[in-house]
Amino acid sequence: MVSDSELKYWIGLSGIPGIGRVRISQLKEFFGSLEDAWKAPEGKLKQAGLDSRTVDALVALRPRICLDAEMEKLERYKIKALICEDSSYPSRLKQIYDYPPVLYVRGSLPGEDVPCLAIVGTRRPTIYGRQVTEEIVTDLARAGVVIVSGLARGIDSVAHRAALEAGGKTVAVFASGLDIVYPGENAKLAQAIMEQGALVSEFPLGTKPKPENFPLRNRIMSGLSLGVLVVEAGERSGALITAHQALEQNREVFAIPGSILSPASQGTNRLIQEGAKLVRNYVDILQELNLNIVAEQAQLEETSSTEKAKAGSAAESAILKHLSSEPIHIDEICRSTGLPMPGVSSALAMLELKGMVKQVGKMNFVLARRGQAYSESGKS
Amino acid sequence: MVSDSELKYWIGLSGIPGIGRVRISQLKEFFGSLEDAWKAPEGKLKQAGLDSRTVDALVALRPRICLDAEMEKLERYKIKALICEDSSYPSRLKQIYDYPPVLYVRGSLPGEDVPCLAIVGTRRPTIYGRQVTEEIVTDLARAGVVIVSGLARGIDSVAHRAALEAGGKTVAVFASGLDIVYPGENAKLAQAIMEQGALVSEFPLGTKPKPENFPLRNRIMSGLSLGVLVVEAGERSGALITAHQALEQNREVFAIPGSILSPASQGTNRLIQEGAKLVRNYVDILQELNLNIVAEQAQLEETSSTEKAKAGSAAESAILKHLSSEPIHIDEICRSTGLPMPGVSSALAMLELKGMVKQVGKMNFVLARRGQAYSESGKS
Numbered sequence: 001m002v003s004d005s006e007l008k009y010w011i012g013l014s015g016i017p018g019i020g021r022v023r024i025s026q027l028k029e030f031f032g033s034l035e036d037a038w039k040a041p042e043g044k045l046k047q048a049g050l051d052s053r054t055v056d057a058l059v060a061l062r063p064r065i066c067l068d069a070e071m072e073k074l075e076r077y078k079i080k081a082l083i084c085e086d087s088s089y090p091s092r093l094k095q096i097y098d099y100p101p102v103l104y105v106r107g108s109l110p111g112e113d114v115p116c117l118a119i120v121g122t123r124r125p126t127i128y129g130r131q132v133t134e135e136i137v138t139d140l141a142r143a144g145v146v147i148v149s150g151l152a153r154g155i156d157s158v159a160h161r162a163a164l165e166a167g168g169k170t171v172a173v174f175a176s177g178l179d180i181v182y183p184g185e186n187a188k189l190a191q192a193i194m195e196q197g198a199l200v201s202e203f204p205l206g207t208k209p210k211p212e213n214f215p216l217r218n219r220i221m222s223g224l225s226l227g228v229l230v231v232e233a234g235e236r237s238g239a240l241i242t243a244h245q246a247l248e249q250n251r252e253v254f255a256i257p258g259s260i261l262s263p264a265s266q267g268t269n270r271l272i273q274e275g276a277k278l279v280r281n282y283v284d285i286l287q288e289l290n291l292n293i294v295a296e297q298a299q300l301e302e303t304s305s306t307e308k309a310k311a312g313s314a315a316e317s318a319i320l321k322h323l324s325s326e327p328i329h330i331d332e333i334c335r336s337t338g339l340p341m342p343g344v345s346s347a348l349a350m351l352e353l354k355g356m357v358k359q360v361g362k363m364n365f366v367l368a369r370r371g372q373a374y375s376e377s378g379k380s
Numbered sequence: 381m382v383s384d385s386e387l388k389y390w391i392g393l394s395g396i397p398g399i400g401r402v403r404i405s406q407l408k409e410f411f412g413s414l415e416d417a418w419k420a421p422e423g424k425l426k427q428a429g430l431d432s433r434t435v436d437a438l439v440a441l442r443p444r445i446c447l448d449a450e451m452e453k454l455e456r457y458k459i460k461a462l463i464c465e466d467s468s469y470p471s472r473l474k475q476i477y478d479y480p481p482v483l484y485v486r487g488s489l490p491g492e493d494v495p496c497l498a499i500v501g502t503r504r505p506t507i508y509g510r511q512v513t514e515e516i517v518t519d520l521a522r523a524g525v526v527i528v529s530g531l532a533r534g535i536d537s538v539a540h541r542a543a544l545e546a547g548g549k550t551v552a553v554f555a556s557g558l559d560i561v562y563p564g565e566n567a568k569l570a571q572a573i574m575e576q577g578a579l580v581s582e583f584p585l586g587t588k589p590k591p592e593n594f595p596l597r598n599r600i601m602s603g604l605s606l607g608v609l610v611v612e613a614g615e616r617s618g619a620l621i622t623a624h625q626a627l628e629q630n631r632e633v634f635a636i637p638g639s640i641l642s643p644a645s646q647g648t649n650r651l652i653q654e655g656a657k658l659v660r661n662y663v664d665i666l667q668e669l670n671l672n673i674v675a676e677q678a679q680l681e682e683t684s685s686t687e688k689a690k691a692g693s694a695a696e697s698a699i700l701k702h703l704s705s706e707p708i709h710i711d712e713i714c715r716s717t718g719l720p721m722p723g724v725s726s727a728l729a730m731l732e733l734k735g736m737v738k739q740v741g742k743m744n745f746v747l748a749r750r751g752q753a754y755s756e757s758g759k760s
Contacts, residue, residue: 278653
């Protein structure tokens, strides 16, 4: 565990352009402590192996940075600074090549075992993009998946909002310091995200959202996640950069297909051509990430016994016993229940009306996870 | 070459349920000639290795079939019967496991070297499905690809019509005898296809379009083609059966992605999940089938020198020289022409307005193949 007195030098050094986690290790080894490194004369810094450009930056900036004031500001904003050497630093993020030495967090990050999915897309989504984002995020959030995004206009905002509305957790990764919300119109959204999840950044307080920060921010989004879902993206969308970064990070890349006549689906369709997994619904994502267990658990919780009791006919109860989160075809239901097709068909229709069963694709059925039982567990 | 006198026994025997090309070979070897097989007593037929059900069918049907009348009828309808042992039988079709012994053809089949693509899809397409079929078929037909389909309502009809209107060739494979057009509303379309391509069937004259004939018909469609493109298909569409048959036949399977909220795209999106190639435009298909040469040739013919001369500014001519059927990004055009982005951008816009350049995807450009030059070569 990094001590508070050491922490401030992590913060100071990591804020100097050119100094990342490799350089910090190097300095620590050479000087014995980061405090000594922070205060070292120019010549010593060069001796430690820093290039002259980085030395110049450090020498120029350090007199202007008051580390104690920085620490106070973090405390005032209730921002935790997680150091990559600490156990509180997200271990999934440490799998990527260039994880940041310090991660600033406002709110609370999900536990290590909680699956996170990054959702990215165009800032100018179509009605289709919005609708699909809302539906899939709602389903994923209810299945216990944390939605990571970038607080940008468009898909990002829709994703964060849908996660919040579904009672799920969501994480927004900033391309600026956590004291600067960008775009400003999302200040209220950022507040809600902080209360129900976390705001995250690798940039020191006061950092403006410069264009070059966005690709860096995106690598954190995918780095925190098991995979990245691209909902809508034009041919040159930044979301495609995120997708390629995610592939390099060995993360799954998912994409929603769309009309070949829609410019907003050109990028996603191309991603699929290049090997991204085509996603038709949230189950596709859970399965690909081997999160069936999450889905099953969510359903077990939600399809409570009281809900099962709502089933009317014997046929309906018999069918319910054979349903799970795995889609089952109606023919298979007939076989396994031994009931005739017309009976199964009308019982399924009744169960769908009651909201207990959901048809996924034509004639394939799963247990629905949105009933009274859900909203109860949502409150708890 | 099968003689006319032998031909009629091929036609007679292949029309008996249970007798395919393997049985015909067997009978020929046993009896020495198919005439002897056709006329053989029951006991001999069993000795030749036919099962009793097939023997019963042959013995029951042959007195009711007048082979000379059949031959006359074929002549009257101007139908050629191609025997699988003849050189006129399509060699691509012979690559499939269960090619039919006799193929009935009205009109003229494309030459052996001409690329064919089967296009299938729902009988109830959306506006999107119709539009995409029209666009892609027009492009493919103009690039010299023959469109094979099944004359059904919906995607099939749209595909045939678009091919005809583009001045291309098209082949309709029947699930009935060639004397029975199904659906009847497509009689005029069938006539036009015959004149500009061919009607094809493995079923003897008089065969009705029974449900069990459709999957058989579909294997001929894919068998004649290098690949199958599924445009729109619901979750349980017959087009999916065709796609799976095509895979078994080692043909490429292509699918057009669509909205995950559109039932008519559920089947195509699933096909892509299962490994079908996602298609964004006709170039994707030509490339996958290694038909770049076809596309290039088509363009060379069509973008004639007179068309090039229509180009106004020096920038436009310079850009035209760097364009081909391969999409080139605008950045690349700037690099290769040495012209500044604003100049290239406005020249491309002008060339697009003139119909000489086409934007495929955002900021990627190809030579357009639809100008005066095309309609000229279309007439020749």
